[in-house]
Each structure stands twice: as structure tokens, then as C-alpha cells.
Amino acid sequence: MNLTPSSASTLSALAPGFSSPVQDSQAVFRAVLDAFARPGQIQTVRSAARLPIAQAQSAAVNVLLALLDQDCTLWLSPALRQDAAIANLRFHTGCQIVENAQQAQFIWAASGAELPALSALACGTEYEPELSATCLVQVDALAHSPGWTLSGPGIRGTQALSVNGLPADFLAQWADNHARFPQGVDLLLCAGEQLVGLPRTTRIGS
Numbered sequence: 001m002n003l004t005p006s007s008a009s010t011l012s013a014l015a016p017g018f019s020s021p022v023q024d025s026q027a028v029f030r031a032v033l034d035a036f037a038r039p040g041q042i043q044t045v046r047s048a049a050r051l052p053i054a055q056a057q058s059a060a061v062n063v064l065l066a067l068l069d070q071d072c073t074l075w076l077s078p079a080l081r082q083d084a085a086i087a088n089l090r091f092h093t094g095c096q097i098v099e100n101a102q103q104a105q106f107i108w109a110a111s112g113a114e115l116p117a118l119s120a121l122a123c124g125t126e127y128e129p130e131l132s133a134t135c136l137v138q139v140d141a142l143a144h145s146p147g148w149t150l151s152g153p154g155i156r157g158t159q160a161l162s163v164n165g166l167p168a169d170f171l172a173q174w175a176d177n178h179a180r181f182p183q184g185v186d187l188l189l190c191a192g193e194q195l196v197g198l199p200r201t202t203r204i205g206s
Contacts, residue, residue, distance in 0.1 A: 015051045017065055017092045024048035028066035035188060035197030040150040040159035042142055043195045053085045055110045059190040060136045070094030075104035077114035107135040112166035118173045121185050129182040139165035142191045149205040163189060174204050
């Protein structure tokens with residue numbers, strides 16, 4: 001697909017974004033920090049911005065508007081690779097949309113089915129682990145109920161988390177990702193206005 005939408009479609013697809021750019025982006029950024037500081041704890045990202053993008057969940061949209069800038073590279077999964085998404089993300093953030101997921105600092109997957117294999121994404125290096133991808137994955141539901149048992153830094157004891165909408169082999173992929181520490185990717189799971197952080201340091205048991 002051509003990742004450069006026409007000028008007419010660009011203008012018609014643009015939405016206002018954050019109504020209070022500084023305050024709204026700071027609030028979303030704090031929610032992301034809390035999500036990674038307390039893995040498995042569900043954070044709520046109030047819908048400060050809504051964009052006319054089919055398949056987009058509000059938490060993911062708000063996080064991208066808060067985190068991306070002109071120096072960031074973003075890969076969109078097929079269901080999100082729309083003129084409206086490209087136009088709005090470029091207009092509001094200046095980010096670079098890339099076609100190769102391996103080249104992206106940020107991954108936005110419309111569903112678990114469209115999430116690339118974690119092992120195929122940028123994982124940083126031994127000396128620069130921060131040069132890794134952050135994945136925003138839209139899922140069907142998040143709940144603090146039996147399903148997974150999370151442990152690791154930022155978790156007192158263990159944390160129960162139930163996630164609907166990830167691939168069947170996700171736990172195996174995550175175990176491999178965790179084992180690569182300090183390299184590896186970090187995930188943000190998004191369901192509506194809810195957000196959960198899964199840093200690479202988190203262990204997941206079933």
C-alpha cells in the first residue's frame with residue numbers, strides 16, 4: 001500500500017487530536033509510566049483524543065499521540081494501514097511510517113493476530129538495550145482475574161491478569177523475549193480506554 005495519502009484524503013481525514021496538548025499528553029505519559037512501573041496493573045487512559053481511524057482503540061491512539069515525534073518510526077499492522085491513520089499520525093506527531101516492522105521503534109497492532117513475531121522486532125543490543133521496539137497491541141479484554149500470574153520488578157509478590165485476544169503461542173514468545181534480557185521488546189496491551197504494561201523484565205506464568 002502507498003503510505004503517502006493524497007492531499008484531498010489527508011485534509012478530509014484530519015481530526016483535532018488533543019484539546020489541551022500539553023496537559024493531555026502529560027496525563028497519558030504518566031499513565032504509560034505507571035503501566036510500566038506496575039506491570040499487570042490496569043491503567044485507564046481517558047479519551048482525550050479520538051481520531052477517525054477504523055479498528056483503533058482509544059488508549060492506543062492517545063498513547064501514540066503522546067509518545068511519538070518526528071524522530072520516531074512507526075509500523076502499522078494491515079488493518080490500521082489506512083489513509084486516515086497515516087494522515088493523522090503524521091500531522092499530529094510528525095512520525096515516520098515504515099513498511100518493515102524490524103525498522104520500527106513503535107509497533108501498533110490492531111489485534112493479537114496482526115502482531116509480528118516478537119523475535120523479529122528490534123530488540124536493542126547488549127550495550128544499548130533501549131534501541132528496541134515498544135509494541136502497542138489491541139486486545140479484546142483486560143481484567144484482574146485468574147489467567148496469567150505475573151511476577152518480577154514492580155510487582156509485589158504476584159499479579160493476576162486475564163487477557164483475551166493474543167495469539168495461542170504468545171506465552172512461548174514472551175518467555176523467549178524475557179530470556180533475552182537486557183535485550184527484548186516491551187508491550188502495552190490496550191483494550192478500549194484500558195492499558196497494561198508488560199516490560200521485558202516481567203515473567204508470565206499460566
